[in-house]
Amino acid sequence: MSRSVLITGGGRGIGLATARAFADDGEKVAITHRSGSAPPGVLGIHADVTVDGDLERAVEKAEAEHGPIEVLVANAGITADTLLPAMPPERFEEVLATNLTGAYRTVRAAIRGMLLARTGRVVLLSSALAFLGAPGQTNYAASKAGLAGLARSLAWEVGGRGITVNVVAPGIIDTDMTKPLPGPRMADLMRMTPLGRTGTAEEVAAAIRFLASPAASYITGAVLPVGGGLGMGL
Ligand code: NDP
Numbered sequence: 001m002s003r004s005v006l007i008t009g010g011g012r013g014i015g016l017a018t019a020r021a022f023a024d025d026g027e028k029v030a031i032t033h034r035s036g037s038a039p040p041g042v043l044g045i046h047a048d049v050t051v052d053g054d055l056e057r058a059v060e061k062a063e064a065e066h067g068p069i070e071v072l073v074a075n076a077g078i079t080a081d082t083l084l085p086a087m088p089p090e091r092f093e094e095v096l097a098t099n100l101t102g103a104y105r106t107v108r109a110a111i112r113g114m115l116l117a118r119t120g121r122v123v124l125l126s127s128a129l130a131f132l133g134a135p136g137q138t139n140y141a142a143s144k145a146g147l148a149g150l151a152r153s154l155a156w157e158v159g160g161r162g163i164t165v166n167v168v169a170p171g172i173i174d175t176d177m178t179k180p181l182p183g184p185r186m187a188d189l190m191r192m193t194p195l196g197r198t199g200t201a202e203e204v205a206a207a208i209r210f211l212a213s214p215a216a217s218y219i220t221g222a223v224l225p226v227g228g229g230l231g232m233g234l
Contacts, residue, residue, distance in 0.1 A: 004066035005029045005212075006059065008049055008106050009076030011036040013175035014125065017201035018073055021209050030062035032076070049076045049102030055109035068113040071121045071212045074103040077144075079177060081136035092139045099143035104150060111158065120163040121212040124151050126223065128171045128231040132192075144169075148223055155221035164220040166211045171227020174198040195228030 005022045009015040010031025019042050023029045030043040032055075038044025045061050047054040059069060077099045080091050103124050114120030129137055130144030148167055155165040172178055172189050178198065181189070190196055207226045210216055225231065 001025065001027060003027050003070040004062065004068060005071040005073070006032075006062045006069045006110060007073040007075055008032045008047070008055075008058075008102070010042070011038065011044070013177065014170065014173060014201045014204045015073070015075040017205040018075065018208050021202070021205040022071070022212075025209070027071070028066035030058075030066060032058050049105055050097045055105045059109045059113070063113065068117055069110045070114070070117070070119065071123075072107065072110045072114075073123045073125070073208055073212075074106040075125045076102055076106075077125060077177075079137070079140050081140065083136055084138045087139065092142075095139035096143050096146075099140070100146040100150070103147055107150075107154065111154075111163075114163050115158065115161050118161045118163075120158075120161075121216075122151075122154070122158075122163065122165040123208050123211050124165070124167045126167045126169045128169050128225060128227040130169065132231045151223075152221045159220055164211070164216065166216070166219060166221070167223040168204060168207050168211065169223050169225045169227065169231075170199060170204045171225070171230035172198045173201060173204055175201055189230070193228045193230040194232070197228060199226060199228055 005027045007015050007019050010019040011033030019029050019031050023041050031038050032045050032047035043065050045058045047058040080095050124147045126147045127144040130141050133141050151165045151167045204226050
């Protein structure tokens with residue numbers, strides 16, 4: 001297929017693997033990034049999901065190059081772990097602003113075109129830890145659990161226009177985000193993961209690609225775990 005795809009935070013990690021997977025399929029891919037650059041064959045657009053107007057400009061640029069956005073992946077995210085009693089409000093709000101409000105800004109910038117086209121695929125990146133909870137992650141888990149509510153409400157709003165909205169909830173994936181996890185914490189998490197290993201960014205990209213594919217045409221409002229069984233049943 002040759003659809004216009006936009007991925008936030010596509011310069012590294014899961015976003016980069018997703019950009020590569022879509023590009024390998026022949027899709028026209030644009031990514032937003034703050035640091036680094038886009039891989040060959042992918043349009044790179046500087047944008048910060050917490051900055052007013054950045055996403056609107058990114059969508060405009062991607063659409064000028066590739067046509068109306070048909071697949072949107074709200075992937076940009078951060079952690080800033082701290083136990084709640086020691087967490088100042090700005091640390092809580094920074095994570096909410098990036099992970100939850102950032103996804104809202106991303107979707108808002110791109111959804112009008114999809115509504116007009118009466119078709120589209122939206123995928124939001126949540127986390128298994130949103131539903132399991134984790135010490136030090138009240139900010140992160142709140143933001144990622146919020147995405148499920150956002151997606152499900154949006155699925156109702158846009159379903160009649162042929163647009164699907166789904167959530168991918170990765171477990172522990174081998175990217176920059178999980179590198180700082182202390183060894184004992186990682187060992188605990190692997191004991192909670194039936195497959196007993198971390199996932200790769202490519203394994204998450206494969207799930208995103210599936211949700212954006214014709215094979216997923218009757219799936220909306222779903223939360224798809226991609227975590228080797230971490231948190232299964234939640
Ligand atoms: P990385 O830390 O490797 O990458 C994070 C990406 O988000 C980077 O591209 C970064 O851009 C971008 N980003 C962060 N803040 C902003 C911002 N304000 N504006 C624009 N872009 C921003 O993480 P992962 O690839 O692992 O994570 C991708 C998504 O998957 C995140 O939403 C994360 O929460 C989620 N996830 C990851 C898991 C894991 O185990 N790795 C598990 C569950 C969910 P830049 O390079 O410019 O900083």
